[in-house]
Amino acid sequence: MTATAAPEHLDRTVDDVARRAQEAFDGLSRTAPGVRAAALRDAAATLADHADELVAIAQDETGLSEARLRGELKRTQVQLRLFAHVVADGTYLDVRLDEADPDFVLGPRPDLRRTLWPVGPVLNFAASNFPFAFSVAGGDTAAALTAGCPVIVKAHPGHPRLSERVAQLVAAALQAAGLPEFTLQLVTSQDEGVALVEHPAVRAAAFTGSQRVGQLLAARAAARPDPIPFFGELGSVNPVLVTEQALQERAGDLLAAYVASVSGSAGQLCTKPGFLLVPEGTEYDDAVVAAAAQVPEHRLLNPSIADGYARRVAEALAVDGVRVVHPGSSRHDDSGAGPGQTWVTPTFVAVPLDLLRRAGDALLDEVFGPFSVVVEYPEGADLAAVVAELFPGNLTLTLHLGEHEAAEAQAALLTHLARHAGRILLGGWPTGVAVTPAMQHGGPWPATTTDGTSVGTAAIGRFLRGVTFQDAPQELLPPPLRDDNPWGVPRTVAARGDSLGW
Amino acid sequence: MTATAAPEHLDRTVDDVARRAQEAFDGLSRTAPGVRAAALRDAAATLADHADELVAIAQDETGLSEARLRGELKRTQVQLRLFAHVVADGTYLDVRLDEADPDFVLGPRPDLRRTLWPVGPVLNFAASNFPFAFSVAGGDTAAALTAGCPVIVKAHPGHPRLSERVAQLVAAALQAAGLPEFTLQLVTSQDEGVALVEHPAVRAAAFTGSQRVGQLLAARAAARPDPIPFFGELGSVNPVLVTEQALQERAGDLLAAYVASVSGSAGQLCTKPGFLLVPEGTEYDDAVVAAAAQVPEHRLLNPSIADGYARRVAEALAVDGVRVVHPGSSRHDDSGAGPGQTWVTPTFVAVPLDLLRRAGDALLDEVFGPFSVVVEYPEGADLAAVVAELFPGNLTLTLHLGEHEAAEAQAALLTHLARHAGRILLGGWPTGVAVTPAMQHGGPWPATTTDGTSVGTAAIGRFLRGVTFQDAPQELLPPPLRDDNPWGVPRTVAARGDSLGW
Known part of the structure; x- marks a missing residue:
């Protein structure tokens, strides 16, 4: 109490x-x-x-x-x-x-x-x-x-x-x-x-x-x-899909921004990009390592989150074939009172798409903290199908296209992506959620349990919830339903004689 | 198949x-x-x-x-x-x-x-x-x-x-x-x-x-x-609450309309009034019997519904202290092919409020068919509390007031009733649902499982469900979100520079 x-x-x-x-x-x-x-x-x-x-x-x-x-x-x-x-x-x-x-x-x-x-x-x-x-x-x-x-x-x-x-x-x-x-x-x-x-x-x-x-x-x-x-x-793993052309145009900026989005607030954000999908053959190691090496230690929120993070990272690293791109550090400080604090730097790993499919939940489940997986997809992979199979419910899905790549094929891809997330980003990063009328922060399960x-x-x-009053005298109606509209709310009227389409 | x-x-x-x-x-x-x-x-x-x-x-x-x-x-x-x-x-x-x-x-x-x-x-x-x-x-x-x-x-x-x-x-x-x-x-x-x-x-x-x-x-x-x-x-039992004054003004019309609402389509409607709450001492027997006696036999929809109806009516009649106001008839016709047909006339029973409370589900559960319970409530009964206790979730709740009875006390009562149903009627009968923009056909559990x-x-x-597109090029947006608004839908715009209340 x-x-x-x-x-x-x-x-x-x-x-x-x-x-x-x-x-x-x-x-x-x-x-x-x-x-x-x-x-x-x-x-x-x-x-x-x-x-x-x-x-x-x-x-x-x-x-x-x-x-x-x-x-x-x-x-x-x-x-x-x-x-x-x-x-x-x-x-x-x-x-x-x-x-x-x-x-x-x-x-x-x-x-x-x-x-x-x-x-x-x-x-x-x-x-x-x-x-x-x-x-x-x-x-x-x-x-x-x-x-x-x-x-x-x-x-x-x-x-x-x-x-x-x-x-x-x-x-x-x-x-x-x-x-x-x-x-x-x-x-x-x-x-x-x-x-x-x-x-x-x-x-x-x-x-x-x-x-x-x-x-x-x-x-x-x-x-x-x-x-x-x-x-x-x-929970949400917020995959970011990157095309060959996008990488050709701006690999450096893109990879640095990826590391920043994973590392901010020590990755303890519901919109942290847990997966970056890039074409096979992309060279990303140097850029990721260079950016990750600059990230200072950040304290994890509390011992329970630190324990969960350590457990999930260990599970992911134990998957056969996972390649470590940048190993993060973890330091326990028990110099103060209480259970002590855990300080970490980000960890990045890489897998081919096939391995991700085989590894299942050990890699696919959310890791709450500064950990992310680079996934290498083969040429011609159907990204809509990959999302439907491996990432069916998310708060966000992000697609990085080349400058002149927006076309009919991507419009169809977007239609499919929109079934698996509440917010679809074209470029940019999912962390940093704007608080505005048009924001959607919710998506198919497990992102949210109920739509909203x-x-x-x-x-x-x-x-x-909806409530209808039938034939109620003025003095018994809630204010927004009275003829004199004392709250001045906008109202839609179906007038007597209006056919309503009949 | x-x-x-x-x-x-x-x-x-x-x-x-x-x-x-x-x-x-x-x-x-x-x-x-x-x-x-x-x-x-x-x-x-x-x-x-x-x-x-x-x-x-x-x-x-x-x-x-x-x-x-x-x-x-x-x-x-x-x-x-x-x-x-x-x-x-x-x-x-x-x-x-x-x-x-x-x-x-x-x-x-x-x-x-x-x-x-x-x-x-x-x-x-x-x-x-x-x-x-x-x-x-x-x-x-x-x-x-x-x-x-x-x-x-x-x-x-x-x-x-x-x-x-x-x-x-x-x-x-x-x-x-x-x-x-x-x-x-x-x-x-x-x-x-x-x-x-x-x-x-x-x-x-x-x-x-x-x-x-x-x-x-x-x-x-x-x-x-x-x-x-x-x-x-x-399911919903759609209680109808009647005040002393309403009965003094129009008992005859009111009771005849009650019988009609219970009997229409042989009571096989989700908005059938399952309970009529009247003040103790109200004389209603003669009017209910007179109206019910005029109702012709009506076939029940199918054998499964006929079985369920017979079972529930028997359960209700078996409750000690239930008084039969008008006993309905039930006739099985197996002259045709198949499992035969059941034809019924309406049954009305009466109980004091205390008995309803004690009887529990045997009386409170919905009876799908032409059966209804007149409940006699004592003078000064708190009808809002009665609804909250016995009828917590309904599609409709109906209140019949006297002509000049609408006042502050009833406004508070209505606020409370609105917590327990999706549609609140002042006079009239819940059967006969208008198909219009302002209709609400849904209410607290078990009326509906999920609001709507x-x-x-x-x-x-x-x-x-809500979907947001962030920084998407025009050619990739769904039509209602494009600048040229090809579907011509109404849209709310938060303009650049609009403070939104900040």
């Missing part, structure tokens, strides 16, 4: 937490968009006001660099403000009004008014690798609050003090801005998280983490007497 | 069916909206052209009345034409364009273009009770085709000849209109249906039927190596 300064948190049970979220839902679902938007902006402002303190805690707990953490904290503020924009705009409600029509083609039509509406309390399992942007006040929380759902965050054990402090600051800011008490709550133990997935008051869960834990929690959500949606982001995006404004859709 | 006239169907395997759907997907996802819209209208036209033949087969196979079946066939045509309108309009794609922005607040932003895109082949389990509107060319099929997904229909065994004939006619119409061969396919055996839920090429499933079968299939979909969404509509609606234009959302 978390120990905050607030006395009401000290002896609460999981049931108390869920009940309080349920009570907060009553008020939160009725707050005007202006109030909710202002509260989100206030939450962003309080993070900005405490940036120095928060970044210092985060550095200590995660080993991520100050520059990275300041950037991530800014991103977290941008997310909150972007959602303030979304809630004030109201398009996300997808309001549809069908006017009553006594002459409708199928017989008299009643007055029907449909809006998307918050699902209820949302449970959000925070991630290890983004202590701000995918944690207590991160994207999932911002999306759920915007939708009108109270949020219970299960803190990640990798950054407990930061989680506690952010929860205090943001919960206070939301309440001061007029949102109900307990709109945002924090729990810290695994047992609490599991119990809450099964609690009747919790209506949806979001999760960013490992495939193993995600599948266990998803199974619990599905086995409830009343199953709830479980939006899990479970956890980055960008479309993320709100996961926490809404 | 289905035996159609087309020779290529004769010796196909489940894998052939899935593979053909996958191949059709290539072409179908690229068809221009105008082509898809025309094909949907042609499908509607061919149903109209063959109305006499189709209605005659349906009458024979289901026992539903000619008037009901002609109405349902017209509804099915309207659904197809309504979706032709949707695909031509293009709003459903939710296209979002973020212009590249070197000065974006979080650092240079790439060019991002997001559209919703068809998930791939969809498996649609047809329903017993709507041989047209929730079957081969019904709402789920229309929504999936509109999205650009090939459809494999698992025919319901209750109307095999009708399913076969509709599939022939509609598949031919779609192909003649320029859609790929095998855009619509039919399978008929249960084994094929189960095998297809687990086939890698199938990317989503829709189901309308019993809770038991739906849960089995949902578990299969979830247990795949790559779980797929399963949109099941599993299976009636109305929003139904298309179940068969789409």
Whole structure:
């Protein structure tokens, strides 16, 4: 149980937490968009006001660099403000009004008014690798609050003090801005998280983490007497496909950028390129080694991630025929208090396509950390088929073409790639996810368990459901459905007499 | 295996069916909206052209009345034409364009273009009770085709000849209109249906039927190596809540309409009101008996449904304290060929609220057929709490108020009711679902397994997923994302320099 300064948190049970979220839902679902938007902006402002303190805690707990953490904290503020924009705009409600029509083609039509509406309390399992942007006040929380759902965050054990402090600051800011008490709550133990997935008051869960834990929690959500949606982001290897021509034009830049994308934040990113597919005969060793040798040691986030990384790298290296291009270093520092820290540099290996196919999960499963595989494909290989067979579900797929190579054949290839990832990049690198309306961060399993995006404004859709009111008097309708439209939301009207295509 | 006239169907395997759907997907996802819209209208036209033949087969196979079946066939045509309108309009794609922005607040932003895109082949389990509107060319099929997904229909065994004939006619119409061969396919055996839920090429499933079968299939979909969404509509009891004042004003009309809503199509509708909640002391016996006595015998759809109905009614009547208001009749006619037909009139029973609570599933579970329970609630009962406890997940909830009773208290009640159903009616009866943009036919479990609606234009959302293209050259983008917008779809643009609330 978390120990905050607030006395009401000290002896609460999981049931108390869920009940309080349920009570907060009553008020939160009725707050005007202006109030909710202002509260989100206030939450962003309080993070900005405490940036120095928060970044210092985060550095200590995660080993991520100050520059990275300041950037991530800014991103977290941008997310909150972007959602303030979304809630004030109201398009996300997808309001549809069908006017009553006594002459409708199928017989008299009643007055029907449909809006998307918050699902209820949302449970959000925070991630290890983004202590701000995918944690207590991160994207999932911002999306759920915007939708009108109270949020219970299960803190990640990798950054407990930061989680506690952010929860205090943001919960206070939301309440001061007029949102109900307990709109945002924090729990810290695994047992609490599991119990809450099964609690009747919790209506949806979001999760960013490992495939193993995600599948266990998803199974619990599905086995409830009343199953709830479980939006899990479970893993992605983000293959980058490079053509012969692209390499001829810019091999040097491309390989240096590859190493940088694998190494940033010690490869502890869900969009790290785990595979680079190049034509057989490509010379890449020197460029990869030269770039990798320049990468300084980086601390891994926590002992659990360090253990997992060591295990997966060992598994991959044990596959017969894997060739090491650049061996990374690993150094354990137990000079401080606690379990010590692991510092690493990136490891690159290479295999022919056939070997990758034979090796199976030992190479194909995600390695969370600065490790990547160069795959040499034979001339004429059908890259669409390779992706369908070996990389069926990803957050991203990237294709590097030569300057004048974009043509009909690639258009067909893109159509196929789009079946296996949520974001298709033409050039560039998948790390560095823009937080914008058009972002898609989610893809076929195991990238995500259920369709949806956890980055960008479309993320709100996961926490809404359709509700239609039939023949309701004005005074009983939710505000976005009233004739006078007090929230000023955009609405689509099917007018009396409109044939709708009939 | 289905035996159609087309020779290529004769010796196909489940894998052939899935593979053909996958191949059709290539072409179908690229068809221009105008082509898809025309094909949907042609499908509607061919149903109209063959109305006499189709209605005659349906009458024979289901026992539903000619008037009901002609109405349902017209509804099915309207659904197809309504979706032709949707695909031509293009709003459903939710296209979002973020212009590249070197000065974006979080650092240079790439060019991002997001559209919703068809998930791939969809498996649609047809329903017993709507041989047209929730079957081969019904709402789920229309929504999936509109999205650009090939459809494999698992025919319901209750109307095999009708399913076969509709599939022939509609598949031919779609192909003649320029859609790929095998855009619509039919399978008929249960084994094929189960095998297809687990086939890698199938990317989503829709189901309308019993809770038991739906849960089995949902578990299969979830247990795949790559779980797929399963949109099941599993059951609903559609409580109708009546206030003292409503009864004082119009008890006669209200009770007669209740009996009519329970009895129409022999109660074999997913929106049949299974419970009528009235204040203790209400006199309703005479009105219910008078109306019920006028209801003619109606054939139940098939022997399996007749068996289930008899079993559930017996279970309900066996509950100690249940009072029979109007005993229905049941007559088995085995004069014809085959297993015979069961003809019934409606049964109404009554219980005090406390007894309903104690009886549990024996009374609370859906009874599929013309059976309904009048529940007497004590003065001052908290109806929101009653719904939350006893009726947590429904397609519809209906509230009958007195003329001047709409007020603040009821607004709060409605907010609570909206958590437990997809459609909230103020007056009127839940049977008779309008097919329009603002309809919601889906609700909390077990009404539906996964949020979504299976009636109305929003139904298309179940068969789409978000895909974002980053920095793609014009010639490689899907048409709705190109600068020249060849499909003319509405798009939301985040312009360079737009702060998005920052």
